[in-house]
Amino acid sequence: MKILVVDDEELIRKVIREYLENSSYEVEEACDGEEAIECIKKKNIDLMILDIMMPKKDGYETLKELKNIRSLPVIALSARKEEYDKLLGFELGVDDYLTKPFSPRELMARVKAVLRRNKEMNYYIRKDFVLDFKGHSLKIEEEEVKLTPKEYELLVYFIQNEHIALSREQLLNKVWGYDFYGDDRTIDTHIKMLRNNLGKYRDWIITVRGMGYKFESEE
Amino acid sequence: MKILVVDDEELIRKVIREYLENSSYEVEEACDGEEAIECIKKKNIDLMILDIMMPKKDGYETLKELKNIRSLPVIALSARKEEYDKLLGFELGVDDYLTKPFSPRELMARVKAVLRRNKEMNYYIRKDFVLDFKGHSLKIEEEEVKLTPKEYELLVYFIQNEHIALSREQLLNKVWGYDFYGDDRTIDTHIKMLRNNLGKYRDWIITVRGMGYKFESEE
DNA sequence: AAAAAATTTAACAAAATTTTCACATGATTA
DNA sequence: TAATCATGTGAAAATTTTGTTAAATTTTTT
Numbered sequence: 001m002k003i004l005v006v007d008d009e010e011l012i013r014k015v016i017r018e019y020l021e022n023s024s025y026e027v028e029e030a031c032d033g034e035e036a037i038e039c040i041k042k043k044n045i046d047l048m049i050l051d052i053m054m055p056k057k058d059g060y061e062t063l064k065e066l067k068n069i070r071s072l073p074v075i076a077l078s079a080r081k082e083e084y085d086k087l088l089g090f091e092l093g094v095d096d097y098l099t100k101p102f103s104p105r106e107l108m109a110r111v112k113a114v115l116r117r118n119k120e121m122n123y124y125i126r127k128d129f130v131l132d133f134k135g136h137s138l139k140i141e142e143e144e145v146k147l148t149p150k151e152y153e154l155l156v157y158f159i160q161n162e163h164i165a166l167s168r169e170q171l172l173n174k175v176w177g178y179d180f181y182g183d184d185r186t187i188d189t190h191i192k193m194l195r196n197n198l199g200k201y202r203d204w205i206i207t208v209r210g211m212g213y214k215f216e217s218e219e
Numbered sequence: 220m221k222i223l224v225v226d227d228e229e230l231i232r233k234v235i236r237e238y239l240e241n242s243s244y245e246v247e248e249a250c251d252g253e254e255a256i257e258c259i260k261k262k263n264i265d266l267m268i269l270d271i272m273m274p275k276k277d278g279y280e281t282l283k284e285l286k287n288i289r290s291l292p293v294i295a296l297s298a299r300k301e302e303y304d305k306l307l308g309f310e311l312g313v314d315d316y317l318t319k320p321f322s323p324r325e326l327m328a329r330v331k332a333v334l335r336r337n338k339e340m341n342y343y344i345r346k347d348f349v350l351d352f353k354g355h356s357l358k359i360e361e362e363e364v365k366l367t368p369k370e371y372e373l374l375v376y377f378i379q380n381e382h383i384a385l386s387r388e389q390l391l392n393k394v395w396g397y398d399f400y401g402d403d404r405t406i407d408t409h410i411k412m413l414r415n416n417l418g419k420y421r422d423w424i425i426t427v428r429g430m431g432y433k434f435e436s437e438e
Numbered sequence: 439a440a441a442a443a444a445t446t447t448a449a450c451a452a453a454a455t456t457t458t459c460a461c462a463t464g465a466t467t468a
Numbered sequence: 469t470a471a472t473c474a475t476g477t478g479a480a481a482a483t484t485t486t487g488t489t490a491a492a493t494t495t496t497t498t
Binding site: 132134135136137148149150 | 382383384427428429430433435
């Protein structure tokens, strides 16, 4: 589980990181909304802890922009209690809320609760791209996209390893199984077919020359 | 348990969602009757919390239309207390009723009560497809469809897991029991027979290649 | 116990998927 | 720029999976 901590105060980030890492979460840091969005685009974040009052790009703007990118559980932090209604009212997708100062213990409890609620990742959603893990189905623009079993498995593996370049060998081992003794290039053919099926999102599968492929949803 | 919250006020939906999710219900939202009907057609909703006064399609119309689609427990919300008799009088299948403003705590109590009362789902109704769980019978176009015991159990399990792809192994374990040591392909034969019996709805049983089968009623 | 119904198995047909391979295309380097 | 190397692509061949039928077996009913 990877958690992104967004706060302009270095000390706060440090303390939160400390606690999260003690509970063996992975931690990324960002000191403003700008950086946060960058990070979310590049890494697979499972939860964001977001300070509302920040310079540059504040919490509200960050949440608004986030909505155009992907869905992500968020715990908001703020110094003023009155913000609460505003956060809920604006429908900015905040899962929980804490006012500063808060006890780290309390934060940890919220983190666990939110992650528990969102645990069963049933969907991978980016824009109008919806992969339904339970239903083994992919929809793009509301339309069902027919994938063969290998294409589906390949896509799932890519998504589980977003942003990471995967060698052909690794793909064969993980998707085909260690006991596959066929040709490397088999993968290329499947990549081709998968790309065709992804339609307008075909270039989310990126060729890493001399190495393999990687999956990345945005630019 | 998935609960659909229908209200035109964003803030109300948010607050209700908050409370429901804290009690670990799944929540869907709709801001008018139109959307609500759409949602009910597409997802497996177990309970609807419905505001009576809404623009576009109000609560009454929504309830009327709902009756043609399927049975579903409903808790109604309204600002005026006098509505209560009307709601019951029109026999629109409202299970409980709350006047605004109400305390979330009160709502939660009603939700739990209604779900407890309706726990034993008696019918699964889609168009003229009517599965009667109590009577162990299936009717299509008013005609009784004769199912063998295995076919019936298989169908029930599919319906309880609508939209979810089920492996042959899982089906064997759940429908046949953990102590069945026969052939995988037994399922295929039963699927064939079940499909034949479903007649014009035969393709609600969808083949998930390389994996198993899933059940999905509408398009 | 016989008959009927339901379930399971096995075999084959049909359909879909996977793999291979040859060649095209595009990138990189000398 | 030519040579080289890695990847893209199309189509046939090989394989796998599913659909279907019919016969064998088990269970239930009469």
